[in-house]
Amino acid sequence: MMNMKKLAVLLLSGLFLNSVAWAQEDSTKTEVGYEFTTINELPYTPVKDQNRSGTCWSFSTIAFLESEMLRAGKPETDLSEMYIVWHTYLQKAVKYVRLHGNINFAAGGAFHDVTEMIKEYGIVPESVYDGLNYGEEKHVHGEFDNMLLDQVKTVVENKNKKLSTAWLESVKGTLNAYLGELPESFKYEGKTYTPQSFAKNYVGLNMDDYVELTSYTHHPFYSKFIIEIPDNWMWGEVYNLPLDDLMAVIDNSIETGYSVAWGADVSEKGFSTSRQGIAVVPEADLTEMSDAEIAKWESLSEKEKSAELYKLEKPGKEKEITQVMRQVAFDNYETTDDHGMLLVGTAKDQNGQLYYKVKNSWGEYNKYDGCFYASKPYVAYKTMSIMVHKDAIPKDIRTKLGL
Template identity: 30%
Template sequence: MKKIVFGLLGLVMIISCGRPQKRQPVKSEFRNDVVIKTTPVLDQGRSPLCWAYAMLATIESEHLMQGDSVHLSVDYMARMLLKDEATNYYFNRNDGKVTMRGMASMVFDLMAMYGMLPYDSYYNNVSVDYPVVARTVQQIARASSSLSMLNERIDKTLDEQIGYLPGTIMMLGARYTPMEFAHSVCRPEEYLSLTSFSHHPFGKPFILEVPDNQMRDYFLNVPVDTLMHTIVHALKQGHPVCWEGDISEPGFDFKRGVAVLQNDKADYDQLDRQRAFETFRTTDDHCMELCGLAHDRRGHRFFIAKNSWGPNNRFGGFMYLSYQYVKLKTIAVYLSKDTMQY
């Protein structure tokens, strides 16, 4: 893939992938080696929906790299999750709380149950305050005396707060149901969920023990060097990767557009990862789409990530994650099965 010098012109190229911004170009220490096409940078606001933004962005980029174009609705994923959460809260007799936190794998779980909608068919022009909506849904579930009453009240509230669901989906002159549209976009079985921790055997799937794994999804466990090779290979082949990991490190700086480890060493190994995970120094905090490879002036390798915090940083909402940051701080990744090579 053609190399692009990420100086003055490179910044304009990256920003053009996001919302138009008038800003002065800045010099960058990075040179891009691989750049995957992306849809515009979005802003998740106060919502904890990074998992949906990142996974849908990854699916969108997969289509763009194949010469197709699709823009998917995060609001539809959020609505279906809230309905699920309300039902669970009702039947669990008010145990716990309605939450919208999750892992990127939940997109596939929700898609399998409810399908998917394109962005143009279901989006809200005014930013939805999802934490407030989640609290309202919980109050409704607590006050409902039957499932039919719950569903009626929840649908009315979500219609008012997020928007009315479309009667039909029209794409290129064809009419789709949400399930048919989802199948036309991708199927969950086309993607793999990978992780790398030594408290489970490698080569076997296991239920990842993080609080946000609400649906108890399985992840294939591979050695960390295999994980990193797979990520790099996928990006070099033009396939985006959905990344889920820890952003609590002081070296994760959105405004600067860079994530590095302050006490960086030459290499981190499987034992380093395991210690950080077991001592909760690596936690499941955030999801982003990995959409490229780069290096700095000293030759250190970086991944380009599309964030969902809006375009207001020096790279128009994109970030550069050091290779060692990703190696140590990754919780899980999601990518097309076509990219897998051991």
């Protein structure tokens, strides 16, 4: 019979070996996190990097038009964002001076800035005009933006009683110094183009085919209004839809092969595109908790509840978004016109919840090579406006809009 001392040693050894095995097993476990299965993915051009410039509106709309070229059977083309920025800043300067400085003058803009500039001035490839004429390899616009702002402020504040004939040329000089002089003509793939002929004959898109839509209750639905955001210096109009219709447009667009230019607020805690590659609006799911878990949850402070919600370790319940929630967030400045991006597809997580694949313009900064996944509630809640091809809008909604 085994003596007690030897038995104790064996038991302790067994416990130790089990502990080691458990530790090794635990060390190999990784948090599952968010796993996505593609439902639909549209062709898109490589992710670009706006770097330290406030030109997401140009990057996102150019990305949209590049995808539209692919959809139309055109070759993959890298179009120049800064060509549009040059023209937009000049028109913005003229309007700022005409309004005695009573309008926003900053780096931001809107989707229609791009389409309107292309209609008037054409477009060129990135290889012809990269807008890097100031000793940087990537866009760094702090000095440039402030230089232009100081110029137009000086014009408005001058004490000469009238404007000189030189002020607009001085603004052009700054634009040329930083971004470079605009090409009157150029060669591309063996042919000579002007910006206008390149837009017409090579890009081949009709800028009048593209419309912007939103969903707010302070204007009538199925009508157009000038969206009241600071960066809408051009006073461009958007069509107003009920939220369900707006989401139907997004879904129909992607299902029928049309990408969607997406303007949204990215200030939410659930916008975690660097770490997890997601944008979500989580909510505690009390129905999935035991009584003990509910009691523990309710004992937490608001700060502790927020910390738990935004760990974002795996998919969970999200807020149910309503038209009222959207309006309150807009009216209270909780939803602002932060960033322009491009919706290029749909996917579902391991729980079967729907997400939109988003092409960003911050370079390949995360595990999805510069893209991320925005949940349907996030898009419903935080979309400021979208731009789509008119043919991407369901026929019944187009009829109500008179398109």
